[in-house]
Amino acid sequence: MYKILLIEDDLSLSKNISINIKKWDYEIKTIENFQNILEEFIEYKPDLVLLDITLPYFDGFYWCKKIRDISKVPIIFLSSRDSNMDIIMAVNMGADDFIKKPFSTEILLAKIQAILRRAYSYSDELSDIIEVNSAILNISDSTITYGNNSKELTKNEFKILQILMKNNGHIVSRDNLMRFLWDSEYYISENTLTVNINRLRKSLEDIGLIDFIITKKSQGYMIK
Template identity: 60%
Template sequence: MYKIMIIEDDLRLCSEIEKGLSKWGFNLTTVKNFEDIFNEFVHNRPHLVIIDINLPCFDGFYWCQKIRVISKVPIIFLSSRNTNMDIMMAIKMGGDDFVTKPFSMDILVTKIHAMLRRVYSYGENLGDVIEHNGVVLNINDSTLIYNENKIELTKNELRILLLLMKNIGKIISRDRIMRILWDDDTFINDNTLTVNVNRLRKSLEDIGIYNFIETKKGQGYVIL
């Protein structure tokens, strides 16, 4: 079942869209916190986004551009602002289509179906991300984003973070991490893992992420 995220400040219109799309069996989620749309997107991982231009705090152009940093998910702008400049800006920021208010629900549904069919029928990889406390790990391009800052991760850094962020609150033993990093019979000096973790911590600190990975003496590492 496809999941669609609706980012619309007009509660009445939002309700109408939900009612119209629910008839087609879509899994719908509506943004309530307009100050943290990016993290809501990461948490919900929708297959398609419907977004207005006029939103509280930041406009739809801003959030579209933020989403595009980590995902190629289809984005449809839905707005009463219909000048050529608005439409051009929507596409420039990463939008895939533009529907002008007032609109026909039938037209919107047709566009959604066409876009989902075109994008997902060919198995396009739209990105796989994990978020925790504002730290966003993009698995597909081996990058990490925090407060507008972005760093590229080495293969081992990605593997360490992926394991820890998939197991938030759980202590992962050093032996388990080493088995994942070096999945062969080669002998690995225990200090090699320490070096990798220390380098990762330094990379995180360079973009303002401190004490993200905790050491549990005699047990392993954990992200809380």
């Protein structure tokens, strides 16, 4: 079942869209706290976003950029604003479609179905991010984001953090990390792994992630 996140402050319209979308066996979540949209997006992990332009606090263009910074999930703008500049801005921000209000639910559903087919026809799941304890690892560009700070990781830093975050709460042994990093028949010194771990820790500290990776003596490493 595909999950849709609806970001719309018109309660009547939001309720109407939700009722009709559920009839087509989609799961839908509506935003109620318009100050924490990105946090709810990360937690819900939707397959598609319906996004109004005029919203409390920050407009839809702002939230579209925030979402695009961490994900390629399809975004459809819904708005009564339809000037050429609005449409151009929506496209430039990474929107997949723009629907002018008022619209029929049949048109909306047809566009949702078409975009979902295009986005997921060759994949059961599209995931661009891994999120642990408010730290966001972006798979597409090898960046780690925490709060308002981001850092681009080296190839080995990214690979180490990726496997640790995917195994959040579990110890990853040094042997498994070394096999993942250097899939080679040649011997790699354990000190080389230690150097890479220390470099990664320094990169994480640069954006405020202190003691994010902990050492389990004689066992390996894990996310705190």
